[in-house]
Amino acid sequence: MKVKPYEKVSAIYDFMMEKLDYVSWSNYILEVAEDYIKKDAVILELGSGSCKIAGYFSCKYKNYFATDISISMLKSSDNNSFKKICCDMTKLPFKIKFDFIFSNFDCINYILKQKHLLQMFTEVSHLLKKDGVFTFDVSLERNSLNFVKSKSIEGNFNGYYFQRVSQYNKLSRIHSNHFYIKDKSGMEFRETHKEKIYKIDTYFKVADKAGFQIDACYDCFTFKDINPKSERAQFIMRKIN
Ligand SMILES: C[S@@+](CC[C@H](N)C(=O)[O-])C[C@H]1O[C@@H](n2cnc3c(N)ncnc32)[C@H](O)[C@@H]1O
Structure with missing residues (x-):
């Protein structure tokens, strides 16, 4: 969801x-x-x-x-x-x-x-x-370029499993963090966080x-x-x- x-x-x-x-x-x-x-x-x-x-x-x-x-x-x-x-x-x-x-x-x-x-x-x-x-x-752009080198993290906390995948589009200067989260009951959630790197x-x-x-x-x-x-x-x- x-x-x-x-x-x-x-x-x-x-x-x-x-x-x-x-x-x-x-x-x-x-x-x-x-x-x-x-x-x-x-x-x-x-x-x-x-x-x-x-x-x-x-x-x-x-x-x-x-x-x-x-x-x-x-x-x-x-x-x-x-x-x-x-x-x-x-x-x-x-x-x-x-x-x-x-x-x-x-x-x-x-x-x-x-x-x-x-x-x-x-x-x-x-x-x-x-x-x-x-x-x-x-x-700033240097942060996005350095950040996406590590690209993906995952972990478990308080019954939640999560994964974060980062992308940076140099043309649009949009940095996106995509989150995939699963809760205790097995429900799955997706969030996208977008940042503009002016x-x-x-x-x-x-x-x-x-x-x-x-x-x-x-x-x-x-x-x-x-x-x-x-x-x-x-x-x-x-x-x-
Ligand atoms: C990376 S977090 C930083 C939160 C906090 N300042 C910290 O140091 O942990 C970015 C925060 O900005 C908030 N945010 C994004 N767009 C916003 C807006 N238009 N107005 C108010 N808050 C906003 C998000 O909900 C989120 O909590």
Whole structure:
């Protein structure tokens, strides 16, 4: 049976990511935040997934809103010390304004059309307070090319068997992850996750259109500018008022 992205993957996501160092990733974004915001800042996270970063970040910043388009992903977290809202980052349902909006781990790549990327940037810009900051990472082509070398993984967790096969189409610049999942009862599920690997210039162009000033575009996890070997870029943008 074909299901929506992350509907079943949510059951195995934390297991698949168990080697990922979320503490360091949170500390990196916290370091970015500390340059711009105070303790009482209002924070919005886009694509929070199973709320790993939210768990660490909200210890320091209490006015914290975690969002994701997948209700299954949000529900897979049992941390209820911050607000969780299921919504699409291209259609944000908020009336309040934020000091700091961020996203991590390729969420932005899930926006497959440039017009929707602009729509999301514009929404974010409207929701930021004066001098508000938007920071996010994006996966770059080098990451996709390296990732598909390993192509396939499989495993068992909590009664689920899963297999992930990755493909990258250089022409369309679409990176696809195909998941095959079988549950305890033998039910089979298929999910396809697609990411658009935009050229880095596209982000600069779209950010400019949405009224952002780009403060930095780092080689992700560092404070050095991106370079041709970068697999992931970290953008830091400010709203031009
Ligand atoms: C690779 S996961 C990253 C999750 C989390 N940030 C982490 O570090 O583990 C990508 C997440 O983006 C979410 N996502 C994809 N498209 C979205 C959209 N348009 N609006 C909000 N969330 C979205 C997915 O549901 C998924 O939870």
